[in-house]
Amino acid sequence: MTATTALAPLDVSRIRLDFPILARTVRDARPLVYLDSAATSQKPVAVLDAERHFYVTSNAAVHRGAHQLAEEATEAYEGARAEIAGFVGARAEDVVFTRNATESLNLMAYAFSNATDKARMGSALPEGAERFILRAGDEILVTEMEHHANLIPWQEVCAKTGATLRWIGLTDEGRLDLKDLNLINERTRVVSFVHQSNILGTLNPVGPIVERARAVGALTILDACQSVPHMPFDVSTLGVDAVAWSGHKMLGPTGIGCLWAHADVLSAMPPFLSGGSMIETVTMEASTFAPPPARFEAGVPMVAQAVGLAEACRYLTHLGMDRIEAHEHDMTAYALNGLAQIPGVRVIGPTDTHDRGSAISFVVDGVHPHDVGQVLDDRGVAVRVGHHCAWPTCRRMQVPATTRLSPYLYNDHADIDACLNAVAEVRGIFGAT
């Protein structure tokens, strides 16, 4: 197949049969129109069945016990890791399971504050941990479009270590102001940035950022929560050192997130949570730690969720990530065009589909986003309202909050139409002029 060959479109009506929740009604018997997948996706029956099958047939604690169930559970868990790693072009041993992407990003941030603390005390650190030790004057760079999950952990690291937080600003269109790449200098130790903004929909240019960061030896971390579920994604081609993403936004269960990092990065990091399963040897005085990924998976892990997420990866792969990407591109163009036709509606973020994902924020003149969302809810349309855990981004874009629609592989034009029709009614209801 060449790049110019048209991809077969998704058969949305058939896909919807895999998601029983989409057939339910809400409020006064309105059919549900679910356009909040950037918050969390719905789950296909195959994922639910995979979790249930694990509990029904093989449930046991992994990595311990000599009985057959423990072996099967361990195999299911590690098999899931291999499947999920393969989905993003990674080696299984470089993927760490966490509770969610927030924990994945905290795991990276704590590697810095823990290494700095331990160095101060002269405590043992893994080989290569120097790159995680911060000093006053060191700088951490983020962007002004980060989700709080990739902002607050770094504010905390700065508060603990004396490092300084800096950020790449935004243009009025809601893209990174690439002039601010000049902020990357020899004091920059970390560049942690979002791949696709959850509020603006902007798809950021990874290449130029990584190139500048690598030139000064800074560690690069990518928040890929809104990209892994929506486009072909390969950790090996992006050039970043670490990638965080969540399971529940890509048809998987809640309670599981992932962190991928280069083997030499993971092996140089001190542990985050400590306890069972993450050790090598333990005495009353001190302990040594297991190699990654086990070093970062203290306690009994989320086995059923891993099994479910692996099934989600198979489901997505079966449909084809390139087809999903094309489908969302079409949804995005259709929605952006429709919103542009409604008087008093303004999109917050890029208004064309160039380097843009399917999360579309907008405001309605004279009506607060909460009230917009309430009208949509009354029509059965589920969208997100508020600051989308990106409060500084709202401030920069000079809006108190937004209403956001975010379609996925199970939405079609009829869903977008239902949303647009409801949005068109909003100003009349509130008498906005």
Place this chain on the structure above:
Amino acid sequence: MQDLYQEIILDHYRRPQGRGLREPFDSQVHHVNPTCGDEIDLRVHLEDRDGLPYVADVSYAGQGCSISQASASVMFESLADKPLTEAFESLARFQEMIQSKGENPGDEDTMGDAVAFAGVAKYPARIKCALLPWLAWKDAVLRASDASSTDKDDQ
């Protein structure tokens, strides 16, 4: 949805009563609704009238949805220029109604326009919007009372 957006509420939203921060005041608070970004700055001025503590004025400014903004307007009408004990009774009635999951429709005779918010009780996500100005008022009064008792202790 008509239960939620009653005409009285939309009227208060379009023509808010008592809006704008005023002097004099004894305390000022800033309350936010962290999940959606609604914000209110609120001042109270307490006064002793013949030995009876009065809410002489409540003034406010802020941004938010129609429910939080209309609620601030109704809060002003319900609490300003009222004896403090009566104002606390109004707060209690409002809170009880709005947290009743629709069981308590409110009493128009004692609550006035505030009964229009009974419908909010059926929308759990909006309850905090309606309560924001009222709880800001409560906080401001407690701070004003603390400040005045500290003043007396100092004397």
